[in-house]
Amino acid sequence: MITVIGESLVDIISDPRRPQDVRAHPGGSPLNVAVGAARLGLATNLVTHYAADRYGLMIEGHLLANGVTVVRGGSAPTSTATATLNPDGAATYAFDIGWDINGASLPALAAVEGSEHVHTGSIAAVLAPGDQATLALVKAARRHATISYDPNCRPGISPDAPAARARAELFVAASDVVKASDEDLAWLYPxxxxxxxxxAWLELGPAIVALTRGAEGPVVVSSGARVEMPGEAITVADTVGAGDSFMAALISGLAQLDALGAPARSRLRNITTDELRALAGYANRAAAVTCSRPGANPPASAELGSLTGSLTASEG
Structure with a gap:
């Protein structure tokens, strides 16, 4: 069982290549990670907020259809993000968003206490008032669960880079696995x-830090290993949700390596170079599948195969 903590919203996608084709999809980085993890076979909770409005019903239907168990708090309208695609398929965002999980503190705590792994990040880690509840849940979970974090920086929502940097470092220090994009880190540390x-983040305490670099592919580091590989050769539909699919596959891959949960921290810290390479490749393929089709549409287990199968083949 894993629990993801963070925002749900509706992505309204405008593509200048197809100006009449404006699409609305459930989104939000944590929601995408939860759906991606569930599609890869993990029993997944999502602690989140959406309202009982048109967009909220769209989100709820999407989560239930993908087998994600929802813990919902807050009272604000459902958040939206308008994504405008550039000619190369990359997205820029404008947000109408709030983050608060008031009223769900007890079921949220029960969810994290019943999980082997907890993931958070993005808007949920920086936007008041819900950011404080998010950090408190992460700290409560560390006694029995491994933690992962993805800053997924949104300067349009939290434009104060020094404040965002300080906040990110709190979550990095509380985490076992961290994933960030080159754009995130260039903004936080110019x-x-x-x-x-x-x-530098690895020195703050995580066992693994993954750096994604778009088409250039990921660099994944641990205290004893460094793995770099190119991006997969694909035709890009758009990049919406690619990093979230990468993150979900990292979590799924670590589950397949029996490296989740507080008792597995020593296992995680002693991950081998071959295991790290297999993990990076598995997550890299997940991101590529998502980029090959429109919207945040992460792959299922049948599309990726197993990480342990790839690892056995590489060792043989």
């Missing part, structure tokens, strides 16, 4: 390279 920032 005076050093993204890979230097990933190495």
């Amino acid at each position: 005076d050093r390279t993204p890979e230097e920032s990933a190495a």
Whole structure:
């Protein structure tokens, strides 16, 4: 069982290549991670907020159809993000969003206490008032669960880079696995390279830090290993949700390696180079599948195969 904590919203996608084709899809980085993890075979909770309005019903239907168990709090309208695609398929966002899970503190705590792994990040880690509840749940979970975090920075929502940097470092220090994009780290730390920032985050305490670099592919580091690989060769439909699919596959891959849960922390910290390479490749393929089709549409287990199968083949 894993629990994801964070925002649900509706992505309204406008594509200048098809100006008459405006689409609305359930989204939000944590929601996408929860759906991606569930599609990869993990029993998944999502602690989130949406209202009982038109967009909220769309979100709820999507989560239930993908087998995600919902813990819902807050009272504000359902959040939206308008994504405008560039000619190369990359998205820029405008947000109408709030983050609060008031009224759900007890079921949220029960969810994290019943989980081997807890993931959070994105808007949920920086936007008041729900950011404080998010951090408290993460700290409560560390006694029995491994933790993962993805800053998924949104300067349009939290434009104060020094404040966002300080907040991110709190979550990094509380985490076992961290994933960030090169754009995230370039914004948070403009005076050093993204890979230097990933190495600095590793020193704060995580066992694994993954740096995604779009088409250039990921760099994944641990205390004893570094793995770099190119992006998969695909025709890109758009990049919406690619990083979230990468994150979900990291969690699924670690589950397949029996490296989730507080008792597995030593296992996680002693991950081998071959295991790290298989993990990076598995997550890289998940992101590529998502990029090959429109919207945040992560792959299922049947599309990726098993990480342990890939690992056995590489060792043989």
